[in-house]
Amino acid sequence: MTASANATTNPKSPPTAPPLPPSTRTPEPADRLSTRATLRRCILWVVIAYVAGTTSFFLGLTANEASPTAMLLGILLYGCFIGLVSSSGGFQRRLQQPFVARAFKIGYGIRLAACIVPGAAMAVDMFPGMLAVIAGETLEREVGFGNFASTLGSTLVQGTLINILILLVVTFVWLLQKMSMEWRPPVRDVRACAGCGYHLETLAADTSAICPECGRTNEGLNDRRAWIDRASWLKFLLVVIASGIGGILVQGGTFFVFG
Numbered sequence: 001m002t003a004s005a006n007a008t009t010n011p012k013s014p015p016t017a018p019p020l021p022p023s024t025r026t027p028e029p030a031d032r033l034s035t036r037a038t039l040r041r042c043i044l045w046v047v048i049a050y051v052a053g054t055t056s057f058f059l060g061l062t063a064n065e066a067s068p069t070a071m072l073l074g075i076l077l078y079g080c081f082i083g084l085v086s087s088s089g090g091f092q093r094r095l096q097q098p099f100v101a102r103a104f105k106i107g108y109g110i111r112l113a114a115c116i117v118p119g120a121a122m123a124v125d126m127f128p129g130m131l132a133v134i135a136g137e138t139l140e141r142e143v144g145f146g147n148f149a150s151t152l153g154s155t156l157v158q159g160t161l162i163n164i165l166i167l168l169v170v171t172f173v174w175l176l177q178k179m180s181m182e183w184r185p186p187v188r189d190v191r192a193c194a195g196c197g198y199h200l201e202t203l204a205a206d207t208s209a210i211c212p213e214c215g216r217t218n219e220g221l222n223d224r225r226a227w228i229d230r231a232s233w234l235k236f237l238l239v240v241i242a243s244g245i246g247g248i249l250v251q252g253g254t255f256f257v258f259g
């Protein structure tokens with residue numbers, strides 16, 4: 001005998017739970033991104049990390065006699081790490097929750113804004129930078145690390161501390177939304193037909209599909225993908241590297257003028 005049948009025949013049993021409210025269509029759980037998309041995210045985050053780390057790089061070089069190769073390697077490793085994490089299936093699935101996606105956009109958006117505003121990066125990096133220097137000195141003195149290894153350790157400590165700070169902002173923004181917002185923005189179905197919204201199961205990034213409902217030909221997911229995935233390799237690299245060089249020049253210029 002099923003629970004619902006039991007409820008109708010036995011008056012003593014507790015009432016069955018009310019039916020769930022109708023929900024918006026949620027997409028299937030996201031997979032990890034393709035190799036191409038992952039590679040682009042790694043490149044993007046490495047460039048961002050170099051721009052963000054320009055001030056700390058010059059500070060380390062002039063004030064702490066840190067190894068420049070170790071700093072460059074540490075920043076490279078950290079950028080790749082963030083690129084890989086942001087492309088993973090686990091992270092992509094979390095991004096499907098609108099509050100989480102918005103919290104990450106705001107948290108890392110503030111970080112990027114700090115890279116653009118001269119002097120802001122210096123302020124953001126100051127406290128983590130001081131702790132990182134202490135960590136590097138401790139490694140050198142207590143563990144017996146050489147200049148290269150202790151600089152690498154110190155650079156990774158600084159990257160971790162800055163990302164912990166950003167994640168605190170992300171958590172705070174997420175909590176604010178959770179507490180104050182009842183309404184949840186609808187999750188957009190990336191395989192929805194552009195004409196009528198019918199869910200096209202076979203539509204993938206590089207394929208086209210004719211909608212059985214309205215007959216419209218949908219060209220892959222191209223028009224719905226972010227610029228980073230849509231642009232050609234040449235365009236992507238030109239824009240990212242040119243922006244990176246611009247950012248490094250601004251950061252470096254600010255450091256030498258005011259630092």
Ligand SMILES: [Zn+2]
Nearest residue numbers: 193196211214
């Ligand atoms: Zn359609």
